[in-house]
Amino acid sequence: MSEMEDKTRTPRQDRSIKTKEAIVQAAMRLFSEKGYHQTNTKQIAAAAxxxxxxxxxxxxxxxxxxxxxxxxxxxxxLARIEAYMSEINIQSPxxxxxxxxxxxxxILSHEVYTGFHKELSIMYLSDGGIKELMDAQYEVGRVLTLQYLQMGKDELKITDLEAAAFLVFESISAIVDVIAxxxxxxxxxxxKSELVSMLVGYLYI
Incomplete structure (x- = not known):
């Protein structure tokens, strides 16, 4: 840990927590509107x-x-996706x-973050540490997809659930990104209609 990192603090009081949250929210707005490379710390501080x-x-x-x-x-x-998923009846015929x-x-979950997503795409290709964090988050999505398939596995015609979860996650992610x-x-x-038809034909008996 560097000397500079030693000087940063973890907020514990309400006021400090709110200050840090304000900085993060201001940064997201500026990154989304201006781009990461066109934003500096002075602008973020002023916006916060x-x-x-x-x-x-x-x-x-x-x-x-x-x-x-x-x-x-x-x-x-993830919270938005889980909220939507909780509305789904996996046993529906x-x-x-x-x-x-x-x-x-x-699609609705992604459209909220259109501006920031563009910056993520740029940072994913240009910053190894950011790529590593995002890859870990993609893996969470693949695991959730696998859990989703496991809940209704008796109705599935595929046998390799893990590989199927990977294909389903990547297919949906790619098309949702294009749409959003x-x-x-x-x-x-x-x-959307063709994507859903493809998935139904692939997954279900």
Whole structure:
């Protein structure tokens, strides 16, 4: 741990916790609007309503606050997905409707963070530490997908659940990202319909 890292503090009082949260929220807004490389610590501090010195009492640099923003983003996204998943009846005989609801839920969850997602894509390719954190979060998604399949395994025609969970997660993630974050020539409803039909045909008897 460096000398600078030794000087940062972990907030324990309500006021300090709120100050750190304000810095993280301000950073996410600026990263989403201006981009990571076009944002500096002075701008983040000003947007959070704190001094630059106060910023450095919580974070050693801009990258450190980006990591906290990434963690908050991942936790919020996971909470949204879990909330939507709790509405799903895994035993429903209408598997098309079941998976349609899942895909719609994921799209809605992702669309909240459009601006920040673009910066994540850039940082994933340019920063090994960020890539490692994001890869770990993707693995959480794959594990959740596996758990989802295991709950309804008696109705599945596939036998290798772990490999199937990987394929399903990657397929849905790729298409949801395209729908939520990119322009596309084919209508969203058509893309979703074909994705769901593909998954139903692959998974279910």
């Amino acid at each position: 309503g704190v001094s630059t010195g106060s910023f450095y009492s919580y974070f050693i640099d801009k990258r450190a606050v980006f990591i906290d923003v990434l963690k908050n983003y991942s936790e919020a996204l 209408d598997k098309y409707a079941l998976l349609s609801h899942l895909v719609d839920s994921l 974050f990119s322009s596309h020539r084919i209508g969203t409803d058509r893309i």
